[in-house]
Amino acid sequence: MINVEAVYWLVGILFVAWASLIAADTNHPRRWGGSAFWGLLGLCFFYSTWVQAGTAPAWILGVAVLVLVVLASTGLLGNGKHRTSTGPEREAYAKRFGNKLFIPALTLPLVTVILVLVAPLLNIGGTPLLDPKNTTLVALAIGAVAAVVVALVILKPKNPATPIFESRRILESIGWAALLPQMLTTLGILFTKAGVGTAVGNLASGLLPKGSLIAGVLVYCIGMFLFTVLMGNGFAAFPIMTAAIGWPVLVQTFHGDPAIVFAIGMLAGFCGTLCTPMAANFNLVPSALLEMKNKYGVITAQVGTAIPLLAVNIALMYFLAFH
Amino acid sequence: MTDLTDAPAPTLKDPSRVPWEGIVMLVLIGVLLVIVGFAIRLNPLIVVTVAGIVTALLGGMNPAQILESFGTGFASSRSVTIFVAVLPVVGIIEFFGLQEQAKTLIGRLAKLTAGRVLIGYLAVRQITAAVGLTSIGGHAQTVRPLVFPMAEGAALRRYGHVPEKISEKIKGHAAGADNVGVFFGEDVFVAVGSILLITTFVDTTYHLHLEPLQLALWAIPTAIAAFLIHGFRLLRLDKQLDKEYREFELTAQKETAGEAK
Numbered sequence: 001m002i003n004v005e006a007v008y009w010l011v012g013i014l015f016v017a018w019a020s021l022i023a024a025d026t027n028h029p030r031r032w033g034g035s036a037f038w039g040l041l042g043l044c045f046f047y048s049t050w051v052q053a054g055t056a057p058a059w060i061l062g063v064a065v066l067v068l069v070v071l072a073s074t075g076l077l078g079n080g081k082h083r084t085s086t087g088p089e090r091e092a093y094a095k096r097f098g099n100k101l102f103i104p105a106l107t108l109p110l111v112t113v114i115l116v117l118v119a120p121l122l123n124i125g126g127t128p129l130l131d132p133k134n135t136t137l138v139a140l141a142i143g144a145v146a147a148v149v150v151a152l153v154i155l156k157p158k159n160p161a162t163p164i165f166e167s168r169r170i171l172e173s174i175g176w177a178a179l180l181p182q183m184l185t186t187l188g189i190l191f192t193k194a195g196v197g198t199a200v201g202n203l204a205s206g207l208l209p210k211g212s213l214i215a216g217v218l219v220y221c222i223g224m225f226l227f228t229v230l231m232g233n234g235f236a237a238f239p240i241m242t243a244a245i246g247w248p249v250l251v252q253t254f255h256g257d258p259a260i261v262f263a264i265g266m267l268a269g270f271c272g273t274l275c276t277p278m279a280a281n282f283n284l285v286p287s288a289l290l291e292m293k294n295k296y297g298v299i300t301a302q303v304g305t306a307i308p309l310l311a312v313n314i315a316l317m318y319f320l321a322f323h
Numbered sequence: 324m325t326d327l328t329d330a331p332a333p334t335l336k337d338p339s340r341v342p343w344e345g346i347v348m349l350v351l352i353g354v355l356l357v358i359v360g361f362a363i364r365l366n367p368l369i370v371v372t373v374a375g376i377v378t379a380l381l382g383g384m385n386p387a388q389i390l391e392s393f394g395t396g397f398a399s400s401r402s403v404t405i406f407v408a409v410l411p412v413v414g415i416i417e418f419f420g421l422q423e424q425a426k427t428l429i430g431r432l433a434k435l436t437a438g439r440v441l442i443g444y445l446a447v448r449q450i451t452a453a454v455g456l457t458s459i460g461g462h463a464q465t466v467r468p469l470v471f472p473m474a475e476g477a478a479l480r481r482y483g484h485v486p487e488k489i490s491e492k493i494k495g496h497a498a499g500a501d502n503v504g505v506f507f508g509e510d511v512f513v514a515v516g517s518i519l520l521i522t523t524f525v526d527t528t529y530h531l532h533l534e535p536l537q538l539a540l541w542a543i544p545t546a547i548a549a550f551l552i553h554g555f556r557l558l559r560l561d562k563q564l565d566k567e568y569r570e571f572e573l574t575a576q577k578e579t580a581g582e583a584k
Contacts, residue, residue: 004402007405007408007429008401008405008412010408011401011404011405011407011408012408014407014408014411015407044397044406045401048397048398048401049398051394051395051398052398052399055413057391057394058390058391058392058394058395058398059387059390059391059394060394061393061394061395061397061398062389062390062391062392062393062394062397064394065388065393065394065397066372066390066393069369069372070367072366072368073366073368073369074483084418085418085419088421089420090418090419090420090423091423092419092420093418093419093420093423094419094420094421094423094424094427097419097420097423097424097432098424099428101416101420101421101424102421102424102425102469103420104410104412104415104416105413105416105421105464105465105468105469107412108409108412108464109458109459109460109464109465112458112459113456113458113459116455116456118459134402136457136458137405138401139458140405140408140409140458141405141408144408144409144411144412146528147409147412148411148415151412151415151416152415154416155416155419157415157418157419161413162414162418163412163414163415164411165414166411166414166415166417166418167407167410167411167413167414167415168414169411169414169534170413170414170417170467171407171410175450176368177367178364178404179368179404179408179506180367180368180371181400181403182396182397182400182401182403182404183368183371183372183375183396184371185396185399185400185403186371186375186392186393186396186397186400187357187374187375187378188370188394189392189395189396190353190375190378190379190382190384190389190392190396191350191353191354191375191378193379193382193384193392194350194353194379194381194382194383195350195380195382196350196354196378198352199348199350199351200351201399202348205347208377216491230354230357230358234517234570235516235517238520238521238524239524239528242525243525243528247525247528247529251529257531257568258525258529258531259533259534259537259538259540259541260541262521262525262533262538263510263518263521263537263538263539263541263542264541264542264545266510266517266520266521267507267510267545270506270507270517273502273506274499274502274503274506277361277367278357280367281403281406282502283463283498283502284367285406286462286466286498286502287494287495289462289463289466289467289493290462290466290467290471290497290498292491292494292495293487293491293518293584294491294495297491297494297495298499298502300497301492301495301496301498301499302495302499302502302503304556305499305549305552305553305556308552309507309548309549309552312545312548312552313545316544316545316548317512320471320541320544
């Protein structure tokens with residue numbers, strides 16, 4: 001079986017490979033800081049396998065993660081001016097290869113989706129071939145490898161390590177933002193353990209005037225929205241807002257249809273995800289990937305949709321869920 | 324999205340027990356730190372780490388437990404960093420001019436504008452997500468190599484060249500179309516994390532029996548509204564870009580006129 005841990009090792013190997021390229025790059029402005037950060041990040045991916053299995057102490061990984069944060073936030077990372085093809089060279093290549101360039105780009109989603117769809121059928125003597133709990137992740141990694149192979153076959157670069165060289169360029173432009181989504185998940189866990197959710201739930205139910213349906217709907221939906229903005233995802237907000245208001249007020253007191261109340265409540269939370277830097281993998285990593293000047297530019301583009309959509313959700317819940 | 328499905332059901336403290344409130348509310352200082360930190364634009368990594376440590380200390384955890392949490396948090400959240408596995412293929416096809424080719428291809432289609440390219444992508448992303456194919460797109464695999472260059476290519480054909488301000492706006496909306504499409508498409512599909520979270524949480528906590536299909540069905544009105552609102556904004560985006568380009572040309576003319584003096 002191809003386990004999801006194998007995928008994490010692939011990612012770890014990539015980080016270590018990029019780190020060694022940076023270490024070997026004598027022109028890099030922050031050669032040692034950069035290679036230390038990416039190399040240590042790679043090692044953390046390996047070590048995590050044993051932490052997940054419960055066979056290695058987690059605090060060592062915790063120390064390593066804090067070292068990563070220090071390396072990244074003290075400007076030791078730097079961005080090497082890695083030489084890539086120039087504009088005119090790219091134009092010439094584009095003329096030469098034409099639409100063939102799209103084949104590797106389409107191989108990736110195609111292989112991924114096909115693997116996800118046929119995964120239930122793939123097994124060796126009853127053991128599934130792809131980790132059934134993480135089919136998408138495993139399929140994505142296989143798709144990525146397949147796409148690189150296809151690209152090498154079609155484009156025949158002089159150096160077969162071109163994919164690694166060129167991806168280092170993208171990685172360095174993303175920089176420390178690559179670590180942020182995982183740090184935010186950790187923050188979410190710490191918030192939950194420390195009881196932030198309980199506090200917010202108390203606050204929300206304290207704000208609620210008794211006996212008003214529209215107030216209940218407003219506090220539930222806006223609460224889902226705001227709490228999601230704070231936590232970065234609706235999954236953390238849902239149990240708390242539902243325990244505080246969704247269930248006791250909207251379903252028990254006002255006899256709302258639970259399927260409608262909860263489905264739309266969650267979607268009100270998704271509107272919050274569009275507005276928050278805490279959802280770094282959706283909002284900050286893309287602006288880094290696209291090399292935007294304003295790292296909040298993706299959020300700016302989304303707020304104008306999120307707010308009216310929140311209003312629509314409030315109206316839908318109010319008019320559909322209560323008869 | 325994230326795997327918080329096994330988050331413990333919260334136990335709400337009785338709000339009437341006033342002495343409790345002070346202690347409970349104290350942990351909100353961590354939330355405040357995050358807001359202030361992001362607002363004054365400190366490095367988000369530092370903000371998040373410091374807020375985490377402060378919250379954990381206020382919540383009564385000792386330093387050893389905090390380090391442990393950072394370790395287990397990292398180990399269990401590695402899935403969000405998997406996008407880097409697609410960078411090698413994106414890197415090599417960009418080296419060989421994929422973005423340029425995408426621009427050329429779009430440049431031939433006279434009727435396409437940046438907004439219309441993005442509406443098309445929004446529709447594809449939302450429909451595929453609604454049938455469970457969320458892995459077909461994404462910021463690293465489709466937005467950077469394909470969607471953004473195509474939208475920019477359409478703008479290039481319209482204006483002759485794309486000033487940075489317009490390029491930034493297109494970048495933001497290219498990523499936005501992906502997010503809106505996937506968020507409000509995937510919830511129409513029954514086997515998605517958020518729906519399963521709702522059913523498992525509600526069924527175990529309140530002893531209801533909700534069918535995932537019912538929840539998916541009630542996600543459809545919002546999905547339609549999301550497409551209409553976002554699609555309308557993307558149509559307007561073309562007009563905004565036109566206006567910004569005219570302003571850009573005016574200032575450029577003024578500058579050259581100024582130099583002539």
